Amino acid sequence: MKKVYIETMGCQMNKSDTERMLGMLSHFGYEETKEPKQADLLMINTCSIRQLSEDKAFSAIGTWGKWKKDALAAGENLKNRTNIKIGFCGCVAQQKANEIFKRAPYVDFVLGTHKIYALPEIIKKINNDERVCECTETNATEDNLAKEYNIERVKGVNAWIPITEGCNNFCTYCIVPYTRGRERSRLPEIIIKEAQDALNAGFKEITLLGQNVDSYGKDLEDGTYRLAQLLKDLNKLEGKFRIRFVTSYPTDITDELIQTAVELDKVCEYFHIPMQSGSSAVLKAMNRRYDRETYAKIVEKVRKMVPDVTITSDFIAGFPGETEEQFTETLTAIDEFELDYSNVAAYSPREKTVAAKWVDKYIPEDIKDIRFQRLNDKVKENCLKSNLKYVGRDMEVLVESFYEHKGKMINSGKTRNFKTVHIPCEKDLTGEFVNVKISGAKTWYLKGEII
Ligand code: SF4
Numbered sequence: 001m002k003k004v005y006i007e008t009m010g011c012q013m014n015k016s017d018t019e020r021m022l023g024m025l026s027h028f029g030y031e032e033t034k035e036p037k038q039a040d041l042l043m044i045n046t047c048s049i050r051q052l053s054e055d056k057a058f059s060a061i062g063t064w065g066k067w068k069k070d071a072l073a074a075g076e077n078l079k080n081r082t083n084i085k086i087g088f089c090g091c092v093a094q095q096k097a098n099e100i101f102k103r104a105p106y107v108d109f110v111l112g113t114h115k116i117y118a119l120p121e122i123i124k125k126i127n128n129d130e131r132v133c134e135c136t137e138t139n140a141t142e143d144n145l146a147k148e149y150n151i152e153r154v155k156g157v158n159a160w161i162p163i164t165e166g167c168n169n170f171c172t173y174c175i176v177p178y179t180r181g182r183e184r185s186r187l188p189e190i191i192i193k194e195a196q197d198a199l200n201a202g203f204k205e206i207t208l209l210g211q212n213v214d215s216y217g218k219d220l221e222d223g224t225y226r227l228a229q230l231l232k233d234l235n236k237l238e239g240k241f242r243i244r245f246v247t248s249y250p251t252d253i254t255d256e257l258i259q260t261a262v263e264l265d266k267v268c269e270y271f272h273i274p275m276q277s278g279s280s281a282v283l284k285a286m287n288r289r290y291d292r293e294t295y296a297k298i299v300e301k302v303r304k305m306v307p308d309v310t311i312t313s314d315f316i317a318g319f320p321g322e323t324e325e326q327f328t329e330t331l332t333a334i335d336e337f338e339l340d341y342s343n344v345a346a347y348s349p350r351e352k353t354v355a356a357k358w359v360d361k362y363i364p365e366d367i368k369d370i371r372f373q374r375l376n377d378k379v380k381e382n383c384l385k386s387n388l389k390y391v392g393r394d395m396e397v398l399v400e401s402f403y404e405h406k407g408k409m410i411n412s413g414k415t416r417n418f419k420t421v422h423i424p425c426e427k428d429l430t431g432e433f434v435n436v437k438i439s440g441a442k443t444w445y446l447k448g449e450i451i
Contacts, residue, residue: 001029003032004041005034014090041086069106093111108126109133111134113179115136157205163185163210167211172355183215207245210247226257227245231243240433250275250288250290262305269309286319287354310419312339317375318368334379390419395416395421399411399431399434420445
């Protein structure tokens with residue numbers, strides 16, 4: 001068998017795409033290697049959310065290009081490696097398309113996020129020494145062709161299943177609508193089959209993925225089969241397992257969805273609701289469809305309806321034009337809404353987006369860095385505060401990993417409400433549900449004793 005190495009950057013959606021690509025390649029005689037130097041086919045699945053990530057991708061393929069050149073020069077001595085192929089995939093590919101060939105002439109194919117199901121055709125072509133760029137946009141029907149392929153899932157506890165692709169929101173800082181295209185929902189029967197296959201393979205948790213997971217189904221034929229219904233159907237699958245869904249756009253969270261999540265035993269008490277800024281003026285500039293007060297009401301409602309819920313968020317520091325006062329509103333929002341954890345990022349201008357054009361409003365790098373640090377400190381403070389609430393409680397943990405730390409063996413896993421718990425125990429309990437008493441809290445995790 002030939003060997004393929006895929007380097008995956010960025011979000012969970014990219015990781016899921018990589019699993020799909022590995023599944024397709026397995027039908028064409030490729031097996032995965034974790035060692036790039038062993039690979040006949042080298043692929044990078046890129047992320048374009050930040051410039052740094054894009055730069056890293058070009059640096060990685062620069063090294064591969066050199067290997068390819070050396071392999072070609074060495075000819076017979078390297079028999080199987082005289083024909084190394086290189087693929088550039090993911091969000092940067094979707095955005096830059098043919099430009100990649102100019103910048104990296106040793107690349108054999110460029111594959112955008114819309115066309116991953118064209119991979120088998122592309123492999124045939126590059127093996128005939130053609131160079132291929134496949135970055136055209138697709139429609140939902142084509143996306144749903146996914147059902148023809150198995151998924152080569154990395155063995156684990158949690159299976160990530162995309163239910164929507166793309167986004168229609170066009171937040172002024174975000175590249176996703178340009179790289180992932182307009183919102184498209186996958187068919188429920190395909191999603192349910194994929195979930196059943198994952199459960200049959202031993203996975204214990206299903207996470208439904210989408211840029212706006214709660215607008216699932218709006219574009220499907222009858223328009224009435226929405227996320228709440230999908231959760232109900234998945235909840236009917238047999239066996240003990242958990243269901244999560246990310247990411248929620250604040251104003252798309254309906255009362256029906258919250259109520260359904262409360263009623264279904266397998267759906268966990270966890271909502272990821274990105275706020276992005278605590279200032280209504282900045283939210284408006286970001287083209288987010290809510291203000292601070294609206295976000296507050298949504299969070300209040302979720303907390304009221306879902307006992308013990310964990311609510312996490314995302315924030316950007318140093319958005320163009322953000323004043324010190326507006327930045328402070330973000331810090332106070334984290335406190336006021338008792339956000340349990342937040343991902344934070346310093347603003348990074350992305351080509352094509354509206355905000356990238358506001359060069360005169362860019363925040364100087366040093367100020368942006370300081371705000372980013374202050375935001376991180378605030379997140380840490382609140383994370384510890386949130387964790388301390390659970391000390392003394394009995395909780396169920398799904399163990400995800402087993403490792404040695406300072407001479408002790410630790411099982412690490414998640415509670416239903418997405419708290420990480422470290423459990424000292426000599427036995428590997430990966431994939432098992434265990435009941436623990438929470439004996440302590442640190443910033444990023446809880447300590448638990450098996451009961
Ligand atoms: S909702 Fe906004 S931030 Fe999220 S993917 Fe869509 S455009 Fe990007």
